[in-house]
Amino acid sequence: MLSKKTKYGIKALTFLARQNSRKPVQIATISKSENISVKFLESILLTLKKNGILGSKKGLGGGYYLLKDPKDVPMTLVMRVLEGPIAMVPCVSLNYYEKCDDCPDEGTCAVHRLMIQIRDNSLKVFRNTTLADLAN
Amino acid sequence: MLSKKTKYGIKALTFLARQNSRKPVQIATISKSENISVKFLESILLTLKKNGILGSKKGLGGGYYLLKDPKDVPMTLVMRVLEGPIAMVPCVSLNYYEKCDDCPDEGTCAVHRLMIQIRDNSLKVFRNTTLADLAN
DNA sequence: TAATTACCCTATCGACTTAGTAGGATATTA
DNA sequence: TAATATCCTACTAAGTCGATAGGGTAATTA
Incomplete structure (x- = not known):
C-alpha cells in the first residue's frame, strides 16, 4: 500500500x-x-x-x-524521498541492497527472481514520469 | 514492502x-x-x-x-491471496476498487494516473509468471 | 524594533498491522 | 488406540501510520 x-x-x-x-x-x-x-x-x-x-x-x-522545473523532477526521486526504496524486498534494491538472512542463494530464490522483474518495471515507469507529466 | x-x-x-x-x-x-x-x-x-x-x-x-500443475498457477493468484490487492491504492484496484474520500476527481488526480501505470506493469509481470517459471 | 506571519522541530498518541507463539482439537493411519 | 500431522483460536510484543499539540525560530512589514 x-x-x-x-x-x-x-x-x-x-x-x-x-x-x-x-x-x-x-x-x-x-x-x-x-x-x-x-x-x-x-x-x-x-x-x-x-x-x-x-x-x-x-x-x-x-x-x-x-526548486526545479516540473519536467526535471522524476518520480523516482519523489518516491524514494517519501516512500523509501522502490524495490519490494531489500535483496533486489539498487540503492538500499541488503542480503536476506534466511536465503542461502539469491540465484535460485523464487522471490528474488520475481521481485527483480517488478522492480525493473516500476523503475521504468517512475523514471519516465516527471512531475510535469502528472500536472498536465 | x-x-x-x-x-x-x-x-x-x-x-x-x-x-x-x-x-x-x-x-x-x-x-x-x-x-x-x-x-x-x-x-x-x-x-x-x-x-x-x-x-x-x-x-x-x-x-x-x-492441487494444480505449477504452470497453471499464475502469480496474480498467489499475490492476491497472500499479499492482498496488487494495486498500491484502492482507487486503481481492479478487484477491490474503492473511491478515495479526499479526492474529488480521479481524472485529474496525479496519484491515480501514476498508480494505474504501476498496477498495469505489475499485473503484466504477475500474469505472465507462473509457479513453474519460478521453480525452474 | 515590535508585531505578524509562517516555517521549523519535538513529542506524543491511538489504532492498526506484522511476525511469531502457545495450546489444544480433529482427522488419518497403522 | 496410539502415533502423527493438520486445523483452529487466541494472544502478544514490537513496530508503523496518520494525526495532533505546542511551542521555537526566522523573516518580513510597518
Missing part, C-alpha cells in the same frame, strides 16, 4: 507544478485545496524541502515553491 | 513445485529447508489451502501438496 504521506506529497507537488507563477504557496492553501491535514502536510513538505525538491520562504508572503 | 507472509508463501510453493512427486510434504520439512518458523508457515499454508492453491492430508504420511 502507498502511504498517505507519499500520496499527499505527490498531490502537493502536483498542485505546486500546476501553479502559474513560482511564488511561494502557503501550507494552508495547499491543505485546503487538496483536503490534507495542515500539520501532516507541514511535515511532508518539510521532508521534500530537506531533500532538495522544494524551497521555502519564511515570513509574510512566504511558503513553499518548486 | 513485501510481507514475510508472502515471501515465505512463495518460497514454500516453489519448494513444492520443485518436488518430483506429488506426495504430501509435511510443514516441518518445508520449514527446515526454507528456514521458516514452523508455526508461522503453518498459518500461511492454511491460507493457501483455503484459497484453493494447496491440498492437504491429515495424519501419518500427511502434509500439503499442490
